[in-house]
Amino acid sequence: MEELVKILTKNNEKLTLQLESQAKQIKVLTEQVEYLTKKLFGSSSEKSVDNNQLSLFDEEPAVFKNRRQPK
Numbered sequence: 001m002e003e004l005v006k007i008l009t010k011n012n013e014k015l016t017l018q019l020e021s022q023a024k025q026i027k028v029l030t031e032q033v034e035y036l037t038k039k040l041f042g043s044s045s046e047k048s049v050d051n052n053q054l055s056l057f058d059e060e061p062a063v064f065k066n067r068r069q070p071k
Helices: 002-041
Strands: none
16 A cells, blocks of 8 residues: 555656646747737738838829820
8 A cells, every 4th residue: 555655656746747847838838829929910110100201102203294295
């Protein structure tokens, strides 16, 4: 009976260590998922509008406005 208690205690300690290790791994993986999700789907500087930045396509270029018509 005493031998069985020792075996079960040792097994319990082993499983407890394994559980702690897996909990740490889950925490790291969860943080990675959160970071990558924010990076992929979160707001980025490219999507924000800067009112001081000139637009490339809002106006027709001046080159085409003064173009001569063929005769």
